[in-house]
Structures are given as C-alpha cells and as structure tokens.
Amino acid sequence: MVKILWGWGMPELDKGANTAVGDGRITVELRCDGDPVDLSALLVAADGKVRSDDDLVFYNQPSAESGAIQHRAADASGPERVEVDPAALPAEVDRVVLVGSCDPDDATRTFRDVNDVVVQAVQEGAEPVVFRQPALTDGERAVLLTELYRRGPAWKIRAIGQGYADGLAGLATDFGIEVAEEEPQQPALPEEPAVPAPQPSAPPAVAVAPAPAPANLRKPPLGKVSLDKGGRVSMSLDKGDRELVVTATLEWDGGSEERRRQGADLDLYALFVPAAKALRGGPKAPGSVVGKRHTPKGEPLRPGGAAPESVPATAKQGKRADVVYYKVRGSLRKAPYIKLDGDARVPGSETLRIVRPDEQGYVLLCAYSAVSNGIGSFRSFGAKVVVSDGRGSTVTVPLFENTSTRYWVAIALVDFTGGDGAEIRHVEAYSARMTERRPVLLADGTIQMNAGPIEFKRH
Numbered sequence: 001m002v003k004i005l006w007g008w009g010m011p012e013l014d015k016g017a018n019t020a021v022g023d024g025r026i027t028v029e030l031r032c033d034g035d036p037v038d039l040s041a042l043l044v045a046a047d048g049k050v051r052s053d054d055d056l057v058f059y060n061q062p063s064a065e066s067g068a069i070q071h072r073a074a075d076a077s078g079p080e081r082v083e084v085d086p087a088a089l090p091a092e093v094d095r096v097v098l099v100g101s102c103d104p105d106d107a108t109r110t111f112r113d114v115n116d117v118v119v120q121a122v123q124e125g126a127e128p129v130v131f132r133q134p135a136l137t138d139g140e141r142a143v144l145l146t147e148l149y150r151r152g153p154a155w156k157i158r159a160i161g162q163g164y165a166d167g168l169a170g171l172a173t174d175f176g177i178e179v180a181e182e183e184p185q186q187p188a189l190p191e192e193p194a195v196p197a198p199q200p201s202a203p204p205a206v207a208v209a210p211a212p213a214p215a216n217l218r219k220p221p222l223g224k225v226s227l228d229k230g231g232r233v234s235m236s237l238d239k240g241d242r243e244l245v246v247t248a249t250l251e252w253d254g255g256s257e258e259r260r261r262q263g264a265d266l267d268l269y270a271l272f273v274p275a276a277k278a279l280r281g282g283p284k285a286p287g288s289v290v291g292k293r294h295t296p297k298g299e300p301l302r303p304g305g306a307a308p309e310s311v312p313a314t315a316k317q318g319k320r321a322d323v324v325y326y327k328v329r330g331s332l333r334k335a336p337y338i339k340l341d342g343d344a345r346v347p348g349s350e351t352l353r354i355v356r357p358d359e360q361g362y363v364l365l366c367a368y369s370a371v372s373n374g375i376g377s378f379r380s381f382g383a384k385v386v387v388s389d390g391r392g393s394t395v396t397v398p399l400f401e402n403t404s405t406r407y408w409v410a411i412a413l414v415d416f417t418g419g420d421g422a423e424i425r426h427v428e429a430y431s432a433r434m435t436e437r438r439p440v441l442l443a444d445g446t447i448q449m450n451a452g453p454i455e456f457k458r459h
Contacts, residue, residue, distance in 0.1 A: 013159035049176035095149035101142040101168035106419025111136035131159040141167035221392030237421030253382040254347030268350040271441035278361025286445025296444040360416035
C-alpha cells in the first residue's frame with residue numbers, strides 16, 4: 001500500500017508495497033536513532049545472485065559500474081546514502097537491493113538498539129518516497145530495506161523490511177558474495193634441513209588469473225569529516241589498543257578584531273561517565289537534552305554492573321562531578337584516563353587526550369565563556385571542537401547558532417559504548433541567559449543544561 005503523508009504530499013510505502021520511479025539518478029538516504037546503522041547496496045542479477053564480489057557497494061568499496069552506483073558517507077550535505085543511476089546500469093543488473101546493517105566487528109549489536117529506521121529515495125523532479133522500517137526485536141543484525149527493480153523498460157521501488165540475524169556478512173553470503181575472514185595465525189614450525197629432491201622436467205607454464213579478493217567489511221578511517229547540525233558519525237577504534245590516543249581540541253580564533261579586544265578566553269570542559277557507571281539502550285538517545293526530572297534508564301554497559309536505579313546522575317554529585325577542566329586536569333596513567341594539556345587564556349586552542357577507550361562510557365565536550373568576555377556568542381569567537389584518533393579519522397564539530405549572554409555550550413558527545421569504537425554527535429545546547437550553572441551529563445548519556453554547580457573564573 002502506498003500512503004500519502006498528510007501535509008507533505010510525500011508517498012510512504014508500507015512493507016511489501018511498491019511504486020514507479022523515473023530512470024533519472026536516485027539518492028537513497030538512511031536515517032535512524034540509537035545505535036548507528038551502515039547502508040550498503042547489492043547489484044543483483046535475474047538469478048537472485050550478484051555477478052561478483054564487486055557488486056557489493058559499501059564503505060570499503062564505494063563505487064560500481066563506473067560510478068553508476070556510489071556510496072556516500074554522512075557529511076555536511078546529508079546522511080549516509082547510496083546514489084543510483086538506473087539508466088547507466090547494464091542490462092544484466094535486474095535490481096539494486098539497499099541493505100542496513102549493524103557494526104560487523106561487534107556481534108552484540110542488533111537492531112533492538114536502533115530506533116526509527118527511515119529510508120528516503122529522492123529523485124529530481126519527483127516527491128521523495130519514504131519507507132519506515134518496522135521494529136526488529138529478534139536479534140536481527142542486518143535488514144533488506146528497499147530495492148530498485150526493473151519492470152520492462154521502467155524502474156520501480158519496493159519496500160522489503162526483511163531482517164537477518166547473521167548481519168551483513170550472512171546476508172551478503174546468501175547473495176553469493178565471498179566475505180573475507182581473518183585466518184588464525186599458526187605458530188611457526190622449526191625449520192628442517194633441506195633435502196635435495198629429484199627435479200622432473202617442468203610442464204609448460206600456464207597463466208592462471210588470480211582469484212578476486214573477497215570483500216573486506218572492516219571500516220576504513222573516516223578521513224576529515226565536518227558534522228552538520230544534529231549530525232553524527234562513527235569512528236572505528238580498537239578498544240584493546242593501549243597505544244591509542246584520542247584527542248579532543250576546542251579551537252577558537254577570537255573572531256573579529258573588535259571581538260578579540262572585548263575578550264576571548266574560552267575553556268574546554270570534559271564531563272564524563274566512565275564505563276563502570278554507563279547505561280546504554282535507554283529510551284532517550286545519548287546526546288539528548290532532557291529536563292531535570294529525567295531519570296537515567298538502560299542496561300549497564302559492563303556485565304554485572306550496577307542496576308539502572310542505583311546509578312547516580314553523574315553531575316548531580318555537584319562539585320565532585322566527573323569532570324576534567326583547567327582546575328582538575330585529569331590523568332592518563334589512572335582513571336579517568338582523560339587529561340587536559342593546559343589552559344589557554346588567549347585565542348588558540350585547548351586539547352585533552354583520552355586513552356583506554358575500554359574504560360570510557362560517555363564524554364561530553366563543553367565550552368565555557370568567562371564573564372570577562374562580555375556577551376558575544378560562542379560562534380562569534382570562531383569556536384569549534386575537533387576530535388581525532390591520530391589514525392586517519394578527524395571529525396570537526398562546528399557551531400551554527402548565534403547567541404548572546406550564554407556562558408555554556410555543550411558542543412559534542414563522544415559515545416564510547418559501542419563495540420566498534422566511538423560515535424561523535426553534534427549537540428550544540430546552550431545554557432539559559434545569564435546563568436553560570438554547568439551542564440550535567442547523566443549515566444545514560446543524556447544532558448541537563450543549567451543543572452550543575454556554579455564556578456566563576458576570574459583573571
């Protein structure tokens with residue numbers, strides 16, 4: 001059944017329904033709340049199988065058929081998406097199947113922790129077509145979302161909504177793709193003395209074409225990414241890597257010359273919930289701004305951890321809250337495994353380092369504007385946060401709003417509760433006018449503004 005969304009004129013497909021689309025380029029976008037979901041595409045022949053491993057288009061293999069189908073990571077221009085040019089696909093491609101999947105490196109992640117999965121197909125000159133995936137609660141780790149398929153000379157789109165418990169690897173295997181698996185390393189055998197062997201006459205050499213490499217589902221580095229408003233991105237990290245250092249830097253240039261003369265002393269604060277106290281899977285997504293009556297809910301991140309009702313709201317401990325800033329620099333050798341490098345009182349930057357990602361739950365990156373700065377907005381200072389893993393992934397979280405008489409802004413949340421690394425979310429939540437109360441980070445990763453202690457900074 002095809003419904004029309006009231007007030008939008010936008011067709012919405014029920015599961016199993018289809019509608020015609022043109023043969024112009026189509027962009028299929030994926031949006032969801034909760035755990036991140038990866039978008040992939042399969043080019044499928046009439047026999048229901050791919051022609052080769054090249055017919056899987058995803059983050060490690062972002063293009064097929066000379067660009068007729070392309071994977072785009074989430075960026076400032078939109079969410080994660082796949083662009084398809086139906087007219088440029090060869091005749092043997094019968095359909096393009098769009099797939100959503102949980103992290104392939106963490107078998108504990110399922111769609112039970114994902115909410116509001118929405119696929120939108122956008123084509124120039126036509127209304128977007130929307131499919132809202134019904135909830136998946138039986139351990140599914142991948143799902144066939146929609147498919148673009150041929151009907152004679154025309155193309156149609158169908159909503160599928162079929163879940164897979166084996167994840168993207170199992171789903172891809174069903175379509176005929178060989179998925180690479182890491183082979184266990186065998187212990188080296190002692191060398192044996194070489195024994196000369198008789199040398200038979202060699203047969204004529206026959207050239208053998210090398211077998212194509214199987215698809216590798218591990219995520220590559222992000223490169224440089226700048227989040228849009230409300231955006232988020234996952235940074236793949238090895239939680240067991242003791243050499244890994246994640247840096248988070250508050251940068252500001254002071255803005256205009258007049259703005260710098262008025263004052264430009266910003267301070268970086270890291271409010272944190274350690275892994276031992278963190279809750280995940282609650283009704284509110286991490287990074288959500290909640291009211292003072294909100295009670296943290298969810299399952300303990302660590303097996304055998306405290307029950308949700310016994311986990312305190314971190315910043316409600318007042319001045320003893322879990323926080324790293326210019327007065328409490330932290331440590332890399334012991335908990336919290338977060339350390340601020342120094343306090344800059346002129347335009348420039350302040351950087352903190354985070355190690356032991358296995359010990360981290362949530363880290364909220366905030367900026368404080370000293371009263372002596374006057375009433376200019378954080379954006380007028382040129383303020384932004386930059387998070388990097390030092391391994392090829394750098395995420396910039398800018399500010400978009402102009403505000404005045406605000407002394408606090410929560411800029412970005414770094415969520416370490418996922419098994420594959422860290423998710424970085426744009427937050428940009430401001431304190432009320434003229435209040436000095438610090439934000440509050442709760443055990444489930446939600447945020448209360450205007451709820452923490454007051455502490456003035458004076459020169």
